[in-house]
Amino acid sequence: MAGQVLKRYEKLRGEATAAVDALWRKASVRIQVGSATCEHAAGSEAVWEEFRRHIESSGRGDILLHRTGCTGRCSREPIVGVIETGRLPVKYHEVDRDAVHEIFHSHVLGGKPVSERMLADQLTEHANHLMLCDGSGCGGAVQGGVREAFLRVIAESGMNPEKIRVISSRCLGFCATNQAAGEITQALVLPENVLYTIRDENDVRAVVQEHLMGGRIVDRLVNREQPMSQRFFDLYGDLAFFNQQHRIALRNAGVIDPESLHEYVRYRGFEALATALDRNDPEWVVKMVSEARLRGRGGGGYPTGLKWAQARKNNEKTRYIICNADEGDPGAFMDRSMLESDPFSVVEGLMIGGFATGAQRGFFYIRAEYPLAIRRIEHAIETCRANGLLGRNILGSGFSFDIEIRLGAGAFVCGEETALIHSIEGERGQPRIRPPFPTESGLWGKPTVINNVETFASIAPILKYGSDWFSRVGTPQSGGTKVFALAGKIRRTGLVEVPMGTTLRHVVEEIGGGTANGKAIKAVQTGGPAGGCIPAGFLDTPVDYDTLAKLGSIMGSGGMIVLDEDDCMVDVAKFFMEFIQDESCGKCTPCREGTKRMLEILERITSGKALPDDIERLERLGRLVKRTSLCGLGRAAPNPILSTLQYYREEYAAHVHEKRCPARKCRALVHYEISTERCVGCTMCAKNCPVQCITGARKEAHVIDQSLCIKCGRCFEVCRFNAVLKG
Amino acid sequence: MMIQTDNRKEVMEKSRAALPDHVVAFIEACNSGPYPHSQLISVLHKVQAHFGYLGKEQLDAVAQLMQIPAAKVTGVATFYHYFRLEPQGKFTIRVCLGTACYVKGADRVVERLRDELGIGFGETTSDGLFSLEASRCLGACGLAPVVMVGERIYGEMTPDKVPALLERFVKEAEKQAAQKQS
Ligand SMILES: Cc1cc2nc3c(=O)[nH]c(=O)nc-3n(C[C@H](O)[C@H](O)[C@H](O)COP(=O)(O)O)c2cc1C
Ligand code: SF4
Ligand code: SF4
Ligand code: SF4
Ligand code: FES
Numbered sequence: 001m002a003g004q005v006l007k008r009y010e011k012l013r014g015e016a017t018a019a020v021d022a023l024w025r026k027a028s029v030r031i032q033v034g035s036a037t038c039e040h041a042a043g044s045e046a047v048w049e050e051f052r053r054h055i056e057s058s059g060r061g062d063i064l065l066h067r068t069g070c071t072g073r074c075s076r077e078p079i080v081g082v083i084e085t086g087r088l089p090v091k092y093h094e095v096d097r098d099a100v101h102e103i104f105h106s107h108v109l110g111g112k113p114v115s116e117r118m119l120a121d122q123l124t125e126h127a128n129h130l131m132l133c134d135g136s137g138c139g140g141a142v143q144g145g146v147r148e149a150f151l152r153v154i155a156e157s158g159m160n161p162e163k164i165r166v167i168s169s170r171c172l173g174f175c176a177t178n179q180a181a182g183e184i185t186q187a188l189v190l191p192e193n194v195l196y197t198i199r200d201e202n203d204v205r206a207v208v209q210e211h212l213m214g215g216r217i218v219d220r221l222v223n224r225e226q227p228m229s230q231r232f233f234d235l236y237g238d239l240a241f242f243n244q245q246h247r248i249a250l251r252n253a254g255v256i257d258p259e260s261l262h263e264y265v266r267y268r269g270f271e272a273l274a275t276a277l278d279r280n281d282p283e284w285v286v287k288m289v290s291e292a293r294l295r296g297r298g299g300g301g302y303p304t305g306l307k308w309a310q311a312r313k314n315n316e317k318t319r320y321i322i323c324n325a326d327e328g329d330p331g332a333f334m335d336r337s338m339l340e341s342d343p344f345s346v347v348e349g350l351m352i353g354g355f356a357t358g359a360q361r362g363f364f365y366i367r368a369e370y371p372l373a374i375r376r377i378e379h380a381i382e383t384c385r386a387n388g389l390l391g392r393n394i395l396g397s398g399f400s401f402d403i404e405i406r407l408g409a410g411a412f413v414c415g416e417e418t419a420l421i422h423s424i425e426g427e428r429g430q431p432r433i434r435p436p437f438p439t440e441s442g443l444w445g446k447p448t449v450i451n452n453v454e455t456f457a458s459i460a461p462i463l464k465y466g467s468d469w470f471s472r473v474g475t476p477q478s479g480g481t482k483v484f485a486l487a488g489k490i491r492r493t494g495l496v497e498v499p500m501g502t503t504l505r506h507v508v509e510e511i512g513g514g515t516a517n518g519k520a521i522k523a524v525q526t527g528g529p530a531g532g533c534i535p536a537g538f539l540d541t542p543v544d545y546d547t548l549a550k551l552g553s554i555m556g557s558g559g560m561i562v563l564d565e566d567d568c569m570v571d572v573a574k575f576f577m578e579f580i581q582d583e584s585c586g587k588c589t590p591c592r593e594g595t596k597r598m599l600e601i602l603e604r605i606t607s608g609k610a611l612p613d614d615i616e617r618l619e620r621l622g623r624l625v626k627r628t629s630l631c632g633l634g635r636a637a638p639n640p641i642l643s644t645l646q647y648y649r650e651e652y653a654a655h656v657h658e659k660r661c662p663a664r665k666c667r668a669l670v671h672y673e674i675s676t677e678r679c680v681g682c683t684m685c686a687k688n689c690p691v692q693c694i695t696g697a698r699k700e701a702h703v704i705d706q707s708l709c710i711k712c713g714r715c716f717e718v719c720r721f722n723a724v725l726k727g
Numbered sequence: 728m729m730i731q732t733d734n735r736k737e738v739m740e741k742s743r744a745a746l747p748d749h750v751v752a753f754i755e756a757c758n759s760g761p762y763p764h765s766q767l768i769s770v771l772h773k774v775q776a777h778f779g780y781l782g783k784e785q786l787d788a789v790a791q792l793m794q795i796p797a798a799k800v801t802g803v804a805t806f807y808h809y810f811r812l813e814p815q816g817k818f819t820i821r822v823c824l825g826t827a828c829y830v831k832g833a834d835r836v837v838e839r840l841r842d843e844l845g846i847g848f849g850e851t852t853s854d855g856l857f858s859l860e861a862s863r864c865l866g867a868c869g870l871a872p873v874v875m876v877g878e879r880i881y882g883e884m885t886p887d888k889v890p891a892l893l894e895r896f897v898k899e900a901e902k903q904a905a906q907k908q909s
Contacts, residue, residue, distance in 0.1 A: 038867045041880035074869020330825030330864035337866075368772065368809050370866055371878055407772055410809030412863065426767035426795075428806040444762060485868060487827035493869035528826065559868075561826050575829050579863070585806075690842065712838065 002278060008395045009274035012387070016265035027064035029108050032081035034254065036070035036340040037372050038333070042077035043096065050100040051080075054108075063108060069341020071254025072495030074487075076119065079254075082107055088190065091119040129190040130166045130212075146185040149204045157208055164212060186223065195223045245511065246473065248481045249297075249457040250497045253341035258376055261383045264344040270389060272460035273348050276355055277397035285356035286312065289459065292467035293479035298324055298415075298452030299530065299556045300632075301478070301545035307449060310439040311357040314447040321359040321449045322424070323350050323456055325366040325373070326408050326415040329528030330579065332559030334483040335453035337495055339366070339373035342457070343380035347403065349456025351390070352463065354401045357449050362401065365420055367408040377405060412529075412583040413633050417442075417450045419585070430585045431631035452557065454483055474500035475544050482543065488525070488561035491516045498543075505539040508562055519564040523647075527556030529576045529583075530636030532643025533569060552643040554636070568665035569648040570655055574602040576640040584633065591634030594625035598641060607668040610656040619645060664726055667711045671727060674715075676701040678723035685715035685724060742788035747777050754792045764795055767803055771810055780811040808863075816851040816858035818896050820844075820876050825864030827871040832885075836872050837861075839886035843893055856900055857893070 024030065033039075033048045048065065055063045073079060076093035080103065083089045090113045092103055099117055107113045132147050150166050185198045187207065194217055196207055203221055210218045247253075256263040264270070276285050290305025311319060323346060327335040338346060350362045366374050381403050384390040392400045406424050413419045414429035421443050423429035442448025458480055462470045471479035483497045484507060491513035498507060504524055508514070515521055523533040532553035534541070541547050545555045563572065581595040601618050604610045611617075622638030622645075629635045645652060654660045661669040674685070674694075679701040686694040686702060693709050696702030702723075704715070716724045732738075743751050750773045757766040770793065774785050781804050790797040804810045822828075822837050844852055844859060851858040867873045870882025876896060881888075 037865070037880060038869055038882075041867045041870050041873065041882040074867070077870075327866070328863075330823075331827040331868050332864070333866040333868050369862065369864070373866075407769065408809075409768055409772070409807030410863070411807050423768065424765060425762070426765040426803070428803055487868035487871060488830045493827075493871075495869075525826065559826065561830055563830065567830060575826070713835075 002280075005274050005278035005395045005397045009271060009278075012395075013265050013268070013271070016262040019262045020260075020266045023064065026062060028062045028085055030064045030066045030081075030083040031108065032066045032068045032083065034070050034077060034079050035067045035258070036337060037370070038074050038337075039070050039077050039079070040372075042074075042094075044078035046097065047078050047080065047095050047100055050097050051104065054100065054104045058104075058109065060109075067257050067259065068255060069253050069258045070337055070495075071341075072250065072337060073119075073492065074494040075492050076494075079119070082113070084111075092117045093119045130164060130207075131188040131190065132166065132185060146187070146198055146204065149201055150187075150208065153201075153204050153208045154212070157213060159208075159213060196221045197223045245497050246481050246499050247497050248461050248470075248473070249338060249345075249454050249483050250342070250495065251461065252345060253337060253495075256342070258341050258343055259379055261344060261380075261387060264342075268464070269344050269460075270348055272463035273352050273355075273389075274395060275463060276352055277395060277399055280397065282312065282356045282358065285352060285463065288462055288467045289356070290467075292462045292470040293474065293477070294455065294458055294462065294470065295478050295545060296452055297454035297458070297482065297557065299527070299554065301555060304451060304455055307439060307451070308353065308357050310437075311359075311447045311449045314440065316447055317358065319357055319359040319447045319449075320361055320363065320443045321350060321354045321357055322363045322365055322420065322443070322451075323453060324415060324417070324420060324450050325364055325370075325377075325453050326420065327367060327370075327453070327557065328412040328415040329530075329557050329559045331487055331525075331528060331561050332485045332557050334485050334495055334558045336370050336373050338453050338457050338483075339370070340376050343373075343376045344384075345460060346453055346456050347377070347380050347384060347390075349459035350403065351394075351401055352459050353449060353451060353456060355399055357447075359449065360401060362403040363424060363443075364403065364405045365408060365414075365424060366405060368410060374405065374407065381405070411585075412579075413585045413631070416631050416633060419631070420450065421448065428585075430587045431633070433630060454558070475542070477546060478544055482555070482558060484558045484560045486512045486560050486562070489515045489517070489519070489521075489564040489567070490562040500544050501542040503540050503542050504534065507543070507560065508539070512562065515562065515564050517564070519566065521562055522565055522567055523563045523569070525553075525561040525563060525572065525640075526559065527554035527636075527639070528559045529579050530554060530632065530639055531556045531559075532639050533563065533572065533647065534643075535647045552646050553639070566663055566665060568606075568661055568663035569644040569651050570602065570606055570661075571663075571665050573641045573644045574599070574606055577602055577637070580633065580637045584637075588628075588630040588634065590625045590628040591630070591637060594621055594629075595634070595637055597621055598625070598638065602641070605652065605655045606661070606666040608655075608659040608666075610659075612656065614656055615645070615649070615652050670711060671706065672704055672709060672711065672713070672716055673725045673727065674702050674704055675723050675725055678721055680721055680723070682719075682721070684718045684720065688714045688718045690714065738791055742791040745784050745788035746774065746792070750774055750777065751792065754789070758793070763793065767793060767795060767800065768807070771800075771804055775810060779815045780813055782812075782814075813849075814851070817856050817900055818876050819858045819860055820874060821860045821862035821865070823863070823865045823867075823871070823873040823875070824861045825868060825871075827864075827868035828873055831871040833872040835886050836874065836884045836889065839889040840874075843889055856897065 031051055034044050051065055078095045080092045080095045081089050102114050147166060154161055154164055187196045187198050189211060198204060206218050210216050286305055286308045294304045295301040296304055325335055325339060354362050364377055390402055408414050411429045414423045416431045417438055419429040419431040424443060438448040438450055474480045478500045481497045481499050483495055485495055487493050496507060496511045508524060521536045523535050525533050526548060534551050534553050538551055548555050577599045581599045584591045584595050586592045598618060598621055601614050605614055618641060622642050626635055626638045651662055654662050659669060664670045681696060681699040681701060683698055690712060691708055691710055693705040694702050694715060716726050753773060754770055757763045770789055771781060775781055786800050786804060787797055790800040824833055841847060844857055846852055846859055848859055848861050865873050865875050865880060867880050867882055872884045874881045874884050881892060
């Protein structure tokens, strides 16, 4: 019965909102502390405890400690937010015990934010901020540009321009409500958090004169719909990082309490599920997902709508749906963060998928190395069951569905879908030949849909804001956003979510801030062990499944490792080959033997024992393994080698023919020497050499005994006079 | 179908005794549900969580109680890297050798750990305190290089931070021992 399910949902939402608001109203100050694996590693648990103690001894009942997941700013953690009623949130970074003390006394009790500990570029120094959407769906309404019009009108008005900051932001997702794309611009005024629709210069004048100067909200221009990211500014103050992003899959990460169903529902969680169940039309869901042009985020990029339609077509009615949370790419942590920071959204996506494909049971296959993610998903499932969101007759819709967790056990190949199915069945996780594809014959021989964590996390927004909006965010081939895990030699490590088609340069330089040490970026490794290295010269490539494939790499699941001049590409290839060789399941010969042989050759090359034709041998073998292996692991295994050979052949040649490592990374090919001119004889190196092969009297030049040196590089690191030379 | 043999009762009793009660209960619950054999990996996780490793006796017991051939149980236990077939030290140190950590110099941290502990990967110190394991990405790549001791993660490791880290756990072990005595 139409409307009944939504009515039930609204009731649930009313209760959730009341519960959360009651709690928050009581608090004049909320202190947010991140809780996720990375936050814990940075020490957030001690910070939480310290705040708890401070609150207790202050005797104040109106200070609330609020747990959130991680926002993805790894290099700045632990991150703490302070939210006072009626004021913009303030974020602090790298908070330790001393900082807690200071923040608590100065800001929480005294009302004075501690500016030197704040994340840079927050929304606090100006009286007003005006954010203008710069996304593809906006703009064009005013001659000469809306931004310029605002600046001009503000200048003409005689206001102190210091008090207003006009910011162009990347698309903030406001275009969900944008009826006449391209003819209007959305403008968000903070701290009042009012969203205006600007059509012409008169509107610009009205906002400046009435709102910015007069302090009155211009009612007739207010956009009444609440776009998804608007709430971000309720809860988040950090612009530099987020202004450049577009958060769909990570919409709640770091903003809500991952263990609170109430908070999730308050922010309209499960509304998409309720809508789908209320319409009682699985075909509609499949159509929406297809039209959104959502492609699988696990690496393959297969259209999700198509996969679901295939499963629906099957005559067999017992069907399963699995969330692939095996995240095997060593260097990627998007899925972990989503599971830990916003578990309900993944659960909701999986349930919608279950409804759309006609599955009765869902599974989470999570790697055992993620204990916190496992606990959070467990908690989410139990909470949903207890609230009638899982189990029989969900929200009175007649749809019954339940979810079970199965754990991986440290085998990379189990991320491959047929291996994953074997693993859930309790077998060794070895792949099998496809077809039949899992949508025909999967778990226990039944039609099975497998999707990645991020794929599921993108589903609810598609149903809520429309496939049109989602597809407009991306490229013509691929809709929506992609989350990348930035790591390696980059200043701001962490998670970033950007529209498909954003350039690599934007991601690593503008959002990631370039390299930490100021050295030049040499390459960006994408796709993990199945991907390749993209040289710095191609940084202007828009990131998409097809563009990266053309460059000899792959999009993969979203790991992005930045390499600088100090990284040796041959050594990088060897690193991945070691990984793959170790993870090959051994079922087929090309992969089992081929990876071993390729690794042997790479070991020869990096240790200065290469045969003259080793490069050609490597290439031949790589092509063979690529062509003849049974599953995706073997077929992609040579990619790191072939892509580095494509762009860095001369680096291989230097190793092979000159026995030289241009990056001075391969240990067997470097040597250390002490410059007699520079050495002041401080004895630091001799004290630190693990094999005691440095000799010399105090205040005299030291000497390394090359025959004993194990090339550990300690001397090079500890010498403060740059006297140890690396060559 | 349970195969009936003369000494079945005895064997089942012995198998039950080899495993903690909650694992036996879990297996029995699985046996009465659909696709009981699919729970083999879950059972092995529970056994390892309890004992710290999978001993021969426990593997046999699991095979008996789940009615899965022992060869297959061993086959599964050896296929997955996460399962350990040898007893572990009091603290297991997992060094991440994932891509991000490799790029940020995990090899030097490993070297220092090896030097300080005098053991290699897959080995346990003679005092039974530490085991050293290599790990593939702990999901904290933003803080690379990363080391995990027990369930605690330590980020931005350098070789020079290794001695203090080990010292902390030596102290913790001493404290625990002292508490036990008093
Ligand atoms: C060796 C190998 C490892 C894989 N690992 C993962 C993984 O960790 N996570 C994942 O979602 N997909 C992984 N995949 C891709 C899956 O097989 C599958 O395509 C994907 O889960 C489908 O979901 P999607 O369409 O939503 O991307 C892997 C594939 C191969 C060949
Ligand atoms: S390609 Fe490698 S991982 Fe895949 S089935 Fe063959 S041996 Fe196993
Ligand atoms: S590289 Fe290492 S072994 Fe060689 S001299 Fe320097 S400190 Fe000693
Ligand atoms: S540390 Fe440097 S300056 Fe000091 S003795 Fe060694 S080489 Fe000479
Ligand atoms: S690569 Fe080490 S934690 Fe991911």
